[in-house]
Amino acid sequence: MTDAPSGLWTGVEHARALDERDALPTLRDRFHVPPHGGGQTAYLAGNSLGLQPTMLRARLGEELDDWARLGVEGHGEARRPWMPYHELLRDPAARLVGALPREVVVMNSLTVNLHLMMVSFYRPTPQRHRIVIEDSAFPSDSYAVRSQADFHGYDPDEAVVRLRPRAGEAVLRSEDVVDFLSRDGEGVALVLLGAVNYYSGEFLDIPAITRAGRAAGAIVGWDLAHAAGNVELALHDWGVDWAAWCSYKYLNSGPGAPAGAFVHERHLSDRSLPKFAGWWSTDPATRFAMGPRVDPVDSADAWQLSNPPILAMAPVLASLEMFDEVGLPALRAKSTRLTGYLEQLLDRIEGPVEILTPREPERRGAQLSVRLLRHDADRTSARLRAEHGVIADARRPDVIRLAPVPMYCTFEDCWRAAHGLAAIVAEHG
Numbered sequence: 192m193t194d195a196p197s198g199l200w201t202g203v204e205h206a207r208a209l210d211e212r213d214a215l216p217t218l219r220d221r222f223h224v225p226p227h228g229g230g231q232t233a234y235l236a237g238n239s240l241g242l243q244p245t246m247l248r249a250r251l252g253e254e255l256d257d258w259a260r261l262g263v264e265g266h267g268e269a270r271r272p273w274m275p276y277h278e279l280l281r282d283p284a285a286r287l288v289g290a291l292p293r294e295v296v297v298m299n300s301l302t303v304n305l306h307l308m309m310v311s312f313y314r315p316t317p318q319r320h321r322i323v324i325e326d327s328a329f330p331s332d333s334y335a336v337r338s339q340a341d342f343h344g345y346d347p348d349e350a351v352v353r354l355r356p357r358a359g360e361a362v363l364r365s366e367d368v369v370d371f372l373s374r375d376g377e378g379v380a381l382v383l384l385g386a387v388n389y390y391s392g393e394f395l396d397i398p399a400i401t402r403a404g405r406a407a408g409a410i411v412g413w414d415l416a417h418a419a420g421n422v423e424l425a426l427h428d429w430g431v432d433w434a435a436w437c438s439y440k441y442l443n444s445g446p447g448a449p450a451g452a453f454v455h456e457r458h459l460s461d462r463s464l465p466k467f468a469g470w471w472s473t474d475p476a477t478r479f480a481m482g483p484r485v486d487p488v489d490s491a492d493a494w495q496l497s498n499p500p501i502l503a504m505a506p507v508l509a510s511l512e513m514f515d516e517v518g519l520p521a522l523r524a525k526s527t528r529l530t531g532y533l534e535q536l537l538d539r540i541e542g543p544v545e546i547l548t549p550r551e552p553e554r555r556g557a558q559l560s561v562r563l564l565r566h567d568a569d570r571t572s573a574r575l576r577a578e579h580g581v582i583a584d585a586r587r588p589d590v591i592r593l594a595p596v597p598m599y600c601t602f603e604d605c606w607r608a609a610h611g612l613a614a615i616v617a618e619h620g
């Protein structure tokens with residue numbers, strides 16, 4: 192590592208001291224951190240793909256052994272029987288998002304869950320068929336809602352309302368979403384927003400927006416892809432109608448890991464809700480009567496279709512156990528300290544960078560998005576990796592996202608990221 196480019200910089204020793212005296216010691220050695228040179232990378236891309244827990248190989252081995260040893264009998268006799276396997280994830284997933292256990296289920300992938308939720312919760316009429324999303328919604332969410340509008344015979348360009356930030360501002364204000372819903376909510380059937388925006392890292396005011404949307408007569412769903420495992424949530428108490436999230440970002444469950452879904456208690460016994468069904472939607476007590484009609488239970492399990500992929504569920508279970516062990520409040524507190532430190536360092540960079548993410552810690556999670564005013568994001572992130580061992584995420588053309596994930600990132604990682612970025616932009620500033 193080279194010396195600091197300017198006297199304004201605190202040294203790496205300061206970062207190391209912060210690491211040593213932090214209230215939550217890092218769990219870094221319980222993850223495989225990708226190597227760099229003789230050491231490790233500063234991995235700030237856990238908002239794209241979380242790192243692999245080191246115990247996972249053994250945990251997966253247990254499932255493989257049970258399958259080898261038992262064949263089909265593993266459904267009932269595996270150490271974690273496969274038939275009710277998804278039930279093992281229910282309590283920890285509920286704690287993670289602030290739900291009742293019967294309001295959550297781990298299944299499918301995120302976009303699939305968005306669609307399954309919309310089957311039930313987007314029921315447009317000519318008077319009320321609009322879907323409100325943010326203009327900076329993740330593309331999959333945009334495509335999903337447009338295809339739903341189209342499927343129901345509405346013109347997506349008319350039906351989908353994309354909320355934009357105020358002129359000259361980088362992020363949407365929660366109060367503007369509330370105002371919009373209070374003023375123009377009449378024709379809105381569904382609000383679907385990213386709780387933490389993937390691009391800016393902004394954490395929206397879920398309770399206020401949910402209240403405003405429901406008061407306007409709309410259903411309010413949340414995409415928690417960047418919120419689950421990142422910020423504290425209380426979906427049940429906030430009255431959220433439904434939500435869905437993926438497990439491979441902050442939840443460290445591996446590429447394409449099974450996702451989660453939440454349905455508020457008030458909807459669980461509503462038999463008038465349309466649902467797509469499969470054999471896992473039906474009551475397990477009567478599932479093997481193999482009858483012709485589905486007999487759903489009054490829980491989020493009723494949205495399942497298929498028997499779950501055990502080899503893919505095992506990492507989610509192992510990861511949720513880690514979240515229970517450390518606790519989200521402690522992780523969130525550390526995330527606030529790490530992100531605040533990274534912010535201080537980035538603010539010292541003299542030159543062409545600008546933080547897009549809100550400055551208030553309660554309006555963001557473990558992410559800072561940096562706009563490069565004179566540099567290309569792809570090239571900058573490639574150089575960060577090659578020259579500084581920093582893995583960050585580039586969003587073309589000009590944004591770098593840095594996520595100091597509290598499970599395994601350190602103050603030193605933040606220092607390396609800011610220091611590397613400062614060195615690169617200083618060259619032709």
Ligand SMILES: *Cc1c(COP(=O)(O)O)cnc(C)c1O
Nearest residue numbers: 300301302329331389414416437
């Ligand atoms: C990561 C992400 C997705 C990804 O969808 P998959 O179905 O898991 O591929 C969707 N929406 C948002 C907001 C995301 O951040």
